Amino acid sequence: MELNHEHDFISRLICKELTGTITADEQQMLDEWRERNSYNETVYRRLTDIKRLQIEYHRYRLTDPARPLAEMKKRLRINERRWPRHAVAAAIAMLLVGLSAWFFQQYQMGSVYKNSVAITEISAGSTKALLTLANGETLELSDNIQKNQKLIADTKSASIVATPRIAEQVLTTPRGGEFRITLEDGTEVWLNAASRLSYPETFDGQQRRVTLEGEAYFKVAKDSIKPFVVVSGNQEVRVYGTEFNVCAYSDEKDIRTTLVEGSISLRPINGNQSELMLTPGKQAIFDKEDETARVVSVDTEVITSWRTGVFVFEGQTMEQIIHALSRWYDFEYEFRDTATAQTIFMGSIPKYSSFDEVCDIFHKLGGVSLRQEGHKVIIAAN
Secondary structure, X not given: OOHXXXXXXXXXXXXXXXXXXXXXXXXXXXXXXXXXXXXXXXXXXXXXXXXXXXXXXXXXXXXXXXXXXXXXXXXXXXXXXXXXXXXXXXXXXXXXXXXXXXXXXXXXXXXXXXXXXXXXXXXXXXXXXXXXXXXXXXXXXXXXXXXHHHHHHHHHHHHOOOOOOOOEEEEEEOXXXXXXXXXXXXXXXEEOOOEEEEEEOOOOOOOEEEEEEEEEEEEOOOOOOOOEEEEEOOEEEEEOOOEEEEEEOOOOOEEEEEEEEOOEEEEEOOOOOOOEXXXXXXXXXXXXXXXXXXXXXXXXXXXXXXXXXXXXXXXXEHXXXXXXXXXHHXXXXXXXXXXXXXXXXXXXXXXXXXXXXXXXXXXXXXXXXXXXXXXXXXXXXX
16 A cells, blocks of 8 residues: 555544444554554554644644635634634544544654654743842732732832832843733833833823833823823833823834724933824834934734734734744754745744744745754744
8 A cells, every 4th residue: 555545544543543434354553554653653653642632733733724625614613712622523533534644644754744854842932920029029920810919919018118219120021921011090011022021000180101121011090180101212102091002112213002992192301303193003203313203103903913813914024023923932043045035925924833834934924944053943934
């Protein structure tokens, strides 16, 4: 039996076994194939491992999204994040014939991804931050909300007398980190990777003032008397209650402020330009060098997609995209040629994808290979 035909035949037997429709003769053939050598047994175990099948199915969908099996997935209404065990078995049984041929091929190569090296050191970011309290004490925060609240409460109760309440606290996310915080006035802030937010424990005085380095999404609690002010570099954003995104990384030449809803005003702190008003769907691009701003229309869902679990790129160069991804996956990078760096890419990448999935997406859809050398990623045309 030719190898490809054997793979297809064995795949169908495994499908039948998963769904309980395999005959005694077919079960015997499958058992004999498993006993033939250790390689077959390893492949069988991988193809019947529910958890691994979820992962492999997800990879298959990402790297080959045009397959007609996608329509079958849609009809089954599979919830990829929370699959019931029986739903996994049913879905995999229907998808396995196509998937297993792909998986057999990849497994024979000794690696699931032949176009990128084994990337075990680089992984997607997670919820984590460092909070520096007004008294100088630092707390490591994670996605454990109850633990975070207890840490902060315990520390505050021990130092509240010695610490002036007007003193600022600093929330810092590392490369590969993100965090969401609710300020004293009820304002919600989503902090992106490699960012820093300085804010007072309580908003005393005539305004609610914070300082941002990096990127954050603000959902400001309404207060018609006390404006909310965000200072980023030499730019000041003033609002009373609205939602907007500010991208103000120190290694980028512009500060980009995008209004989602409501209204905001911007002005340079030391410049001569007059106050600039933004309406929803507009983005102000503030040039740090000449301290001038211009306004453009944007798709706010694209700009703020990082907050909702996906990176969306529209008309950006590979260099811009890789630079953004390097903050989230925490890696250094190098382009082999200028042409690849300036290649325009349009598409989306699930934010919590493994890095090898990201490599496959660029290889399949962008014609670009990403190869790891230590903690550095080398980018070149295929």
